[in-house]
Amino acid sequence: MTHKALRKEEIIRAGIEVFGRNGFQNSSISEIAQKANVAEGTIYQYFKNKEDLFFSIPEERSKEFCKQLDLHFQGITGSVNKIGKLVWYYLYFFQTNPDYARTLMLEMRVSKSFLKSTTCGSLKEFTDKVLGLLQEAQEEGVIRKGADLYLCRQLVLGFLEHVVTRWLLKEEKYDLAADHKEITDLIMNGIFHVRGRPGLVGEGTSLS
Amino acid sequence: MTHKALRKEEIIRAGIEVFGRNGFQNSSISEIAQKANVAEGTIYQYFKNKEDLFFSIPEERSKEFCKQLDLHFQGITGSVNKIGKLVWYYLYFFQTNPDYARTLMLEMRVSKSFLKSTTCGSLKEFTDKVLGLLQEAQEEGVIRKGADLYLCRQLVLGFLEHVVTRWLLKEEKYDLAADHKEITDLIMNGIFHVRGRPGLVGEGTSLS
Amino acid sequence: MTHKALRKEEIIRAGIEVFGRNGFQNSSISEIAQKANVAEGTIYQYFKNKEDLFFSIPEERSKEFCKQLDLHFQGITGSVNKIGKLVWYYLYFFQTNPDYARTLMLEMRVSKSFLKSTTCGSLKEFTDKVLGLLQEAQEEGVIRKGADLYLCRQLVLGFLEHVVTRWLLKEEKYDLAADHKEITDLIMNGIFHVRGRPGLVGEGTSLS
Amino acid sequence: MTHKALRKEEIIRAGIEVFGRNGFQNSSISEIAQKANVAEGTIYQYFKNKEDLFFSIPEERSKEFCKQLDLHFQGITGSVNKIGKLVWYYLYFFQTNPDYARTLMLEMRVSKSFLKSTTCGSLKEFTDKVLGLLQEAQEEGVIRKGADLYLCRQLVLGFLEHVVTRWLLKEEKYDLAADHKEITDLIMNGIFHVRGRPGLVGEGTSLS
DNA sequence: AATGAATGAGAATTCATTCAT
DNA sequence: AATGAATGAATTCTCATTCAT
Numbered sequence: 069m070t071h072k073a074l075r076k077e078e079i080i081r082a083g084i085e086v087f088g089r090n091g092f093q094n095s096s097i098s099e100i101a102q103k104a105n106v107a108e109g110t111i112y113q114y115f116k117n118k119e120d121l122f123f124s125i126p127e128e129r130s131k132e133f134c135k136q137l138d139l140h141f142q143g144i145t146g147s148v149n150k151i152g153k154l155v156w157y158y159l160y161f162f163q164t165n166p167d168y169a170r171t172l173m174l175e176m177r178v179s180k181s182f183l184k185s186t187t188c189g190s191l192k193e194f195t196d197k198v199l200g201l202l203q204e205a206q207e208e209g210v211i212r213k214g215a216d217l218y219l220c221r222q223l224v225l226g227f228l229e230h231v232v233t234r235w236l237l238k239e240e241k242y243d244l245a246a247d248h249k250e251i252t253d254l255i256m257n258g259i260f261h262v263r264g265r266p267g268l269v270g271e272g273t274s275l276s
Numbered sequence: 277m278t279h280k281a282l283r284k285e286e287i288i289r290a291g292i293e294v295f296g297r298n299g300f301q302n303s304s305i306s307e308i309a310q311k312a313n314v315a316e317g318t319i320y321q322y323f324k325n326k327e328d329l330f331f332s333i334p335e336e337r338s339k340e341f342c343k344q345l346d347l348h349f350q351g352i353t354g355s356v357n358k359i360g361k362l363v364w365y366y367l368y369f370f371q372t373n374p375d376y377a378r379t380l381m382l383e384m385r386v387s388k389s390f391l392k393s394t395t396c397g398s399l400k401e402f403t404d405k406v407l408g409l410l411q412e413a414q415e416e417g418v419i420r421k422g423a424d425l426y427l428c429r430q431l432v433l434g435f436l437e438h439v440v441t442r443w444l445l446k447e448e449k450y451d452l453a454a455d456h457k458e459i460t461d462l463i464m465n466g467i468f469h470v471r472g473r474p475g476l477v478g479e480g481t482s483l484s
Numbered sequence: 485m486t487h488k489a490l491r492k493e494e495i496i497r498a499g500i501e502v503f504g505r506n507g508f509q510n511s512s513i514s515e516i517a518q519k520a521n522v523a524e525g526t527i528y529q530y531f532k533n534k535e536d537l538f539f540s541i542p543e544e545r546s547k548e549f550c551k552q553l554d555l556h557f558q559g560i561t562g563s564v565n566k567i568g569k570l571v572w573y574y575l576y577f578f579q580t581n582p583d584y585a586r587t588l589m590l591e592m593r594v595s596k597s598f599l600k601s602t603t604c605g606s607l608k609e610f611t612d613k614v615l616g617l618l619q620e621a622q623e624e625g626v627i628r629k630g631a632d633l634y635l636c637r638q639l640v641l642g643f644l645e646h647v648v649t650r651w652l653l654k655e656e657k658y659d660l661a662a663d664h665k666e667i668t669d670l671i672m673n674g675i676f677h678v679r680g681r682p683g684l685v686g687e688g689t690s691l692s
Numbered sequence: 693m694t695h696k697a698l699r700k701e702e703i704i705r706a707g708i709e710v711f712g713r714n715g716f717q718n719s720s721i722s723e724i725a726q727k728a729n730v731a732e733g734t735i736y737q738y739f740k741n742k743e744d745l746f747f748s749i750p751e752e753r754s755k756e757f758c759k760q761l762d763l764h765f766q767g768i769t770g771s772v773n774k775i776g777k778l779v780w781y782y783l784y785f786f787q788t789n790p791d792y793a794r795t796l797m798l799e800m801r802v803s804k805s806f807l808k809s810t811t812c813g814s815l816k817e818f819t820d821k822v823l824g825l826l827q828e829a830q831e832e833g834v835i836r837k838g839a840d841l842y843l844c845r846q847l848v849l850g851f852l853e854h855v856v857t858r859w860l861l862k863e864e865k866y867d868l869a870a871d872h873k874e875i876t877d878l879i880m881n882g883i884f885h886v887r888g889r890p891g892l893v894g895e896g897t898s899l900s
Numbered sequence: 901a902a903t904g905a906a907t908g909a910g911a912a913t914t915c916a917t918t919c920a921t
Numbered sequence: 922a923a924t925g926a927a928t929g930a931a932t933t934c935t936c937a938t939t940c941a942t
Contacts, residue, residue: 072905093301096932107907112934148468178382183445202467211467219458220467226438227431234430237391250427258466259410259419259428260356280922305916315924317918326916488926509717512911523928525914534912564884590802599861618883627883635874636883642854643847650846653807666843674882675826675835675844676772696901721937731903733939742937 076114079104080128083121088167092122092175123187126176129168130190133161134197147205152252154201155228159245162232166240173233198224224255284322287312288336291329296375300330300383331395334384337376338398341369342405355413360460362409363436367453370440374448381441406432432463492530495520496544499537504583508538508591539603542592545584546606549577550613563621568668570617571644575661578648582656589649614640640671700738703728704752707745712791716746716799747811750800753792754814757785758821771829776876778825779852783869786856790864797857822848848879 082104086095097118101108115121140157144150162169176182202220205211211220231251235244290311294303305326309316323329348365352358370377384390410425410432419428439459443452498520502511513534517524531537556573560566578585592598618636621627627636647667651660706727710719721742725732739745764781768774786793800806826844829835835844855875859868 075905097934098932108933109907109909109935110905113905118933174386174388178386178441178445180382180445205467215467216455216458219455219462222438222442223431223435223462223467226436227434230430230434230437233386237386237388247424247427250424254427254431254466256466256468258462258464258468259413259423259431260464260466304914309925316916317924317926318922320917321922491926513913514911524912525928525930526926528913529926590804594798594802594857594861596798596861621883631883632871632874635871635878638854638858639847639851639878639883642852643850645854646846646850649802653802653804663840663843666840670843670847670882672882672884674878674880674884675829675839675847676880676882720935725904732937733903733905734901736938737901 072114075106075110077128079106079111079114079121080124084125084129084167084171087122087125087175088170091170092118119181122171123176123182123185125168125171127187127190129165129172130194134193136161137194137197147201147208147210148256150201151205151224151255152249154198155252155255156245156248158228159232159248159251163235163240163244166236169232170236173229173236177229195221195225227251227255280322283314283318285336287314287319287322287329288332292333292337292375292379295330295333295383296378299378300326327389327393330379331384331390331393333376333379335395335398337373337380338402342401344369345402345405355409355416355418356464358409359413359432359463360457362406363460363463364453364456366436367439367456367459371443371448371452374444377440378444381437381444385437403429403433435459435463488530491522491526493544495522495527495530495537496540500541500545500583500587503538503541503591504586507586508534535597538587539592539598539601541584541587543603543606545581545588546610550609552577553610553613563617563624563626564672566617567621567640567671568665570614571668571671572661572664574644575648575664575667579651579656579660582652585648586652589645589652593645611637611641643667643671696738699730699734701752703730703735703738703745704748708749708753708791708795711746711749711799712794715794716742743805743809746795747800747806747809749792749795751811751814753789753796754818758817760785761818761821771825771832771834772880774825775829775848775879776873778822779876779879780869780872782852783856783872783875787859787864787868790860793856794860797853797860801853819845819849851875851879 079100082100083095086100086103089095097108097111100121101111104111111121115124137154137157140153141150144153162173176188182188198221199217202211202217202224206213206215206217211217228251231247232244235242287308290308291303294308294311297303305316305319308329309319312319319329323332345362345365348361349358352361370381384396390396406429407425410419410428413419414421414423414425419425436459439455440452443450495516498516499511502516502519505511513524513527516537517527520527527537531540553570553573556569557566560569578589592604598604614637615633618627618633618640622629622631622633627633644667647663648660651658703724706724707719710724710727713719721732721735724745725735728735735745739748761778761781764777765774768777786797800812806812822845823841826835826841826848830837830839830841835841852875855871856868859866
């Protein structure tokens, strides 16, 4: 069992590398097998088919992501601080896992069949965590009562995914996590930074 | 020339439909040719290859998008109102062009080769417009001096793209534009709606 | 059209040869393509898949068989004589078309999927002809009223198919048509040749 | 040894089932191993390879067939009656062993490599028995002197095999043994039932 | 004797692109 | 300009068989 599990991980590792570099369509099982030091047929002992291997990738990584994120949350109090931490770790994680980042951001995130796959559920742990954080913030009074937390989450995730995606498309040439503070600030306060006009904040911009 | 232009448009229209339904990889030139009522070989008279046809799609549509957006801006003053309009029209446009939405959001937006293609530039008109709008807002004092407008734009586009993408992946079952006001509100003010504590807004959340 | 039809026939001819030598499973499209002097892909312009090509084989040959059989029937009167002719031509035809014989006798004849295929119907012309001949014989009084003509046909076809099949399995080493007279005799009179005991014939052996 | 023999029988039983349902090519060792409750590798302790297992199937069954047939012959005198019995038991046996029937009739019977296999000999006991029966009939005067008994046997076996094969291809929907009397009658007397014209019987139809 | 993980050869099929007509 | 027949490269997946344990 340990042996089988190791083999499986080895294949997934090879998959992350190859899929991350060439994308799903342009990756061949034969190349992955080579990287994993197994015969092509062996891959089919561990995975039903190419897609099954592809979709197995996030399972392991997203678990690891959540585990590490929890560790980083240790000792931090206040939802605002946690959100800041989340932003930083999110960017840091994908910066240090660029192969996985490419697979997740450029392929799975926009794939209908991935959404239908059971493996997609492994990402839910993370998005659930984000929602929980926003609820916590709401309970703390940081987010106003009545705000649609699902939309808030879309803001957070959409922004972060976009930042990571741009970085990937720009050949990962700059420091992805550099702007984490400003990003957090924008998430919290929006683009509308008008000081000294409290009446407008959260009210005056309603476009009704 | 009119004849050629018409033919080309006809092929692009067929391309939007087929690519939008099946994606780039699962679409065949033969099917597109059939939909366009031309022979397969004819397509190669108008486009260098399959990718060229694919990347030609946004050109026309994004021009149309910008033109219509400008019309909708007519008579509106104030960058805040314009941003609200932008959000609404963005959602409305993709709701009414789902085939194009799928192609742009689920494929081109995450494609490195699209980024490199000249055709990608046709989208720049729109992102430039957004940046211009944000500059206008900054000049109006709506956005604080010193804010990174590029990051602001990433917030806006990332949020909007995410909202559209979710809608596409969820089989386009609900009204995409329904939440446009709340989305605009979140863009402007962020998730951090603390009232009556003006000092904190835009300052207190800095996570330094 | 003439060109396409010629190509198709050429491919079928190659198919008869290759399938006949190696059987369906052990024949490869690549070998057939080579024999037909076309690229592998070309075969898929004329046939949906390997099975489609395989099942297309009898169509042409069985038509030819029936046509020739009709010619051989010309000028012959009396169903008994025609049955004799049928037996001879059946054996003669398969002796001179051994590739086709192998395909038909050793593969198609015992294939459920062939039975379901539309192409199987092309053989029906022949079996219908046999049934018609038996009806003619019945009307002439040669076959007794009340005999089950379908069973009679099974006797005829089963016997003939068996004789051809044995010949094929024995490497086609002897003259297949040599025994045609005796075979016809057995079909007509059965194995029960008791002379001078008319009472027994057709009656005494009934096992009721 | 008893243990080994049991194991072997168990594997053969699984083989009959799986081969009978899917045919040789579409059956996998893995499925047979599963049905037999052994590991894949174990099969290779008892059989040289897949084909060896396949060809081992008739050995057991045909022995059983002959044994039972002998029992059914007990107390019956007269070759005519025995032939009737043979026909009935043949049909009855395959009706009650459809998996084996499919394997034998649709695959082995038309396989050159089976003919070459040593296992094919196990069927010879039966065909020898049929020949013996025909000799007995000839000695009794039931079959005329000079008749080619090998050809007679081909009539008998070809007819019976054809009847069983049709039944298999027609999804085994009707009672296979129902027509056994009429079949025997046709075997004995042929299709040529002319009564009261003794001179013609066995003579007049000779097509010389 | 039994296992079952690993192997790797082998083949059908698709489809973008070309080019002679 | 338009056609569409021909091409052929490229890749997934299956599965009988082996062999170390």
